[in-house]
Amino acid sequence: MTRIPGTRFLHSPGPTHIPDEVLHAMHRQPMDHGDPRLDQVIAAIDEGVMRLLQTRDSDLFMFSSNGHGAWEATIENLVAPGQTVLIPGTGHFSESWAVQAEALGRRVIRTSFREGYPIDANDLEQALRADARREIVAVFAVHTDTASSATADLGALRAAIDAAGHPALFVVDVVASLAAAPFAMDAMGVNVAVGASQKGLMSPPGLGFIAVDRRAGKIPARNPALRYYWDWGRRKADLSYRKFCGTPPQNLLFGIEAALSLLFLEGIGAIIARHALLARAVHPAVECWSREGAVMFHCRVPAARSVSVTTIETRAGIDPEAIRTVARERFQVAIAGGVGPQTGRDGMERAIATLAEDQ
Numbered sequence: 472m473t474r475i476p477g478t479r480f481l482h483s484p485g486p487t488h489i490p491d492e493v494l495h496a497m498h499r500q501p502m503d504h505g506d507p508r509l510d511q512v513i514a515a516i517d518e519g520v521m522r523l524l525q526t527r528d529s530d531l532f533m534f535s536s537n538g539h540g541a542w543e544a545t546i547e548n549l550v551a552p553g554q555t556v557l558i559p560g561t562g563h564f565s566e567s568w569a570v571q572a573e574a575l576g577r578r579v580i581r582t583s584f585r586e587g588y589p590i591d592a593n594d595l596e597q598a599l600r601a602d603a604r605r606e607i608v609a610v611f612a613v614h615t616d617t618a619s620s621a622t623a624d625l626g627a628l629r630a631a632i633d634a635a636g637h638p639a640l641f642v643v644d645v646v647a648s649l650a651a652a653p654f655a656m657d658a659m660g661v662n663v664a665v666g667a668s669q670k671g672l673m674s675p676p677g678l679g680f681i682a683v684d685r686r687a688g689k690i691p692a693r694n695p696a697l698r699y700y701w702d703w704g705r706r707k708a709d710l711s712y713r714k715f716c717g718t719p720p721q722n723l724l725f726g727i728e729a730a731l732s733l734l735f736l737e738g739i740g741a742i743i744a745r746h747a748l749l750a751r752a753v754h755p756a757v758e759c760w761s762r763e764g765a766v767m768f769h770c771r772v773p774a775a776r777s778v779s780v781t782t783i784e785t786r787a788g789i790d791p792e793a794i795r796t797v798a799r800e801r802f803q804v805a806i807a808g809g810v811g812p813q814t815g816r817d818g819m820e821r822a823i824a825t826l827a828e829d830q
């Protein structure tokens with residue numbers, strides 16, 4: 472492949488473009504385990520992530536893992552083997568989380584999923600009402616599904632759980648939405664928030680984190696599931712070596728500390744406004760490109776379109792891989808390919824390219 476000069480623009484929903492300040496912050500020697508400066512870095516990240524999530528009264532757990540690791544930790548701590556979770560269908564990511572829970576011996580109830588549509592809060596309410604024996608211990612909802620690029624209305628989902636009078640915990644995956652779409656854990660009545668480092672946090676992949684409120688924090692002690700590395704209780708400690716169940720990923724933490732500084736320098740409100748502004752540029756552009764019918768929005772509901780990722784379908788017969796190749800090789804723009812059922816290579820009639828607006 473020819474080497475093309477100039478700056479590459481990584482327009483992928485994750486990993487995302489990493490600012491130079493973050494890259495430079497990682498370029499240093501690690502510290503010894505006992506160095507109090509390491510504890511300061513970890514404390515700064517703990518505080519910064521809680522601030523981003525807008526939660527005061529939660530515990531934050533961090534893992535040397537990607538988002539799938541954080542998913543696994545959530546399943547292992549909150550749900551005993553044989554217990555049930557309700558996972559509203561958002562597409563690839565809700566389904567992957569469901570498959571993972573089932574692989575770990577948990578029962579999953581799914582609400583039906585319509586391609587191109589966000590979670591239907593009524594479906595959620597009905598599924599909870601139907602659970603007369605109160606077997607569902609938690610609702611696992613994906614805020615923005617990166618494959619479908621639809622963002623769920625978390626207020627409506629919380630209201631549906633309340634309307635059903637169901638005690639299930641409200642667990643939200645904010646991997647693709649944090650620091651892009653509005654989110655406020657405490658105000659939205661979210662019990663557990665699950666995130667990762669490589670999307671809105673502008674850092675390399677490799678850190679998964681989970682904020683757990685008081686109510687959810689009591690569950691693991693009563694949950695007999697065997698667990699060690701993922702166990703939240705074991706990680707409630709001041710020692711960095713215990714917090715990470717072994718050596719903390721220091722250089723990654725240096726980067727995330729710098730990324731959080733950048734985010735707070737800009738301000739949460741300004742970050743949310745910037746993403747909304749970029750979405751107001753990208754969405755009309757896609758609408759304009761759609762007029763001839765060669766491409767179209769995958770998400771059929773304008774109000775549910777994500778501000779951080781836009782999934783575009785191509786008409787049958789148009790290969791999205793060719794578009795991506797031209798974008799990458801001629802214009803230095805890396806556009807992500809479709810994932811899951813939206814993969815361009817799986818013989819589906821419609822294929823999808825993903826365009827991220829982040830940064």
Ligand SMILES: *Cc1c(COP(=O)(O)O)cnc(C)c1O
Binds near residue numbers: 538564616644645667
């Ligand atoms: C990217 C993503 C994940 C998975 O993260 P990995 O770090 O790739 O394991 C989970 N949920 C959502 C919504 C995502 O976009």
